[in-house]
Amino acid sequence: MTHNYKFFLTVFLFLTYIFTVAGNLIMILLALVDVHLKTPIYFFLCNFSILEIIFTTVCVPRFLYSMTTGDKSVTYNACVVQLFFVIFVGAAEFFLLTVMSYDHYVAIYKPLQYTTIMNDRVCTIFVLGCWLTGLLVILPPLSLGVQLDFCNSNLIDHFGCDASPLLKIVCSDTQFVEQIVLTMAVLTLIFTLVCVIVSYAYIIKTILRLPSAQQRKKAFSTCSSHMIVVSLSYGSFIFIYIKPAKEGVALNKVVSLLNTSFIPLMNLFIYTLRNKQVKQVFKDSIKKIAFLSEH
Template identity: 80%
Template sequence: MKNHSAITFILLGLTDDPHLQVFLSVFLFLTYIFTVAGNLIIVLLTLVDSHLKTPMYFFLRHFSILEIVFTTVCVPRFLYSLTTGDRRVTYNACIIQLFFVILFGAAEFFLLTAMSYDRYVAICKPLHYTTIMSDRVCTILVLLCWLIGLIVVLPPISRAVQLDFCNSYLVDHFGCDPSSLLKIVCSDTQFVEQIILVVAVLTLIFTLVCVIVSYIYIIRTILRLPSAQQRKKAFSTCSSHMIVVSITYGSCIFIYMKPAKEGVAMNKVVSLLNTSVIPLMNPFIYSLWNKQVKQAFKNSVKNMAFL
């Protein structure tokens, strides 16, 4: 076995065009700053505003925290490579990045599932909402999301660290992407690839089925409401979450369902969108489609101006 800690990978990145690299650097820097700022505003608003002390915003706060740490694991390292030209990354740093990307990604899917369950209870069982979605239950659900994410990441990572790499350490990606790393492995990767596929598909299908079942009951309950005003109000409480779910699952399904001939280039582009653009969109989706969040933001701005 080789001494893995001595391995240094070379990330090939997205492009060698210097003009495009400058554009990507500015683009990633701006998206990262706005992503962190936007999600941080959501976190602070749900902490300080009394109107946002509900289970829905408790989950939203943790979702925003996940978005911040997920994009921080990927984007700053890529920005460093673009601005300095240093594309080297150590084996240990690569494994750590892989670990946290999978952990945060899996936890995000299960947190979206918990949020859909919260909306199901709020609309289908409104009289028992405060009893069912107590502070203790919400905390347990969030902890379970992190725990299941940890369970999901351990099998592929534990097998990946046992693989032996060839003399070429060129990784055709801007980050430590599993599929790109497996291409430069000398060991038999069939078992590892099967583990990754099974874990990814099970996570995706299980959470997606839970979300779909929740929304089937939600839509059925909403359609039975007597007045159009009640139906509109009920739909408005779910619209933001439905949009975020559609974007998140849609991008992941695209990665697994895209034709093989589209290759690495498309995978890089989708990965870039997943790590920079989608985390940026979520706080704006929740603020633009949610009157309570907008009102809380206005109140906070007024209070700051008054002070």
């Protein structure tokens, strides 16, 4: 990697990390303090922002350290902690995106019953279920992974501590662990993707039945941000984990950088810049702060 390329990539990672964390913190703060955002979808978005902050914080600072110092060594405990949070948060995000799809389905398919169905208790159970399911996804491969014997080298062919390059420096047989990892990944992907597809099948069917073009446009606009985020999340996941092994680690390194830095920033912009209500609340908050500072 040339010096100029490394410098550009380091600056890019640093800026995307700062903007992602700051933007998600603002999103969380707005959802907590503004009465207009006290709805189920913003409760889910608030939790999604928390997961995005954890995900990028676990990955990007380590990437920056490796790139600026050239030190690719990593301690065993640090590697286990990073892998735990990456897989745990990643799985929880997929289940949360599924819940958000269901929320859109209820809002469009059963609007008169929406507040009854998606009450505070149900929303809390859904979110806790997403976090718990993420934990259940990571426990089987992690419990097997910590029993593996590693070779003398503690250098991995990656910017951080990822499962694929990590398994390349394991001396013991990794076939069973790799099968477990792939099985959990595929099950998570299939289950959540089927739920999302079913939800959107009902959503699209309902939208097409709306009498006016204006109503249909508004309904599609409501769901479009979520659909884009789902496409980005599933696309990167499939590329990294559900592809032939012969593709190697090199391309995964690039995709991992995008997945842990650029895509979380894109998700933030998609959910905020495309959301008129969030933008309005943000502008109102800035005006209030400016007014208070003047007095």
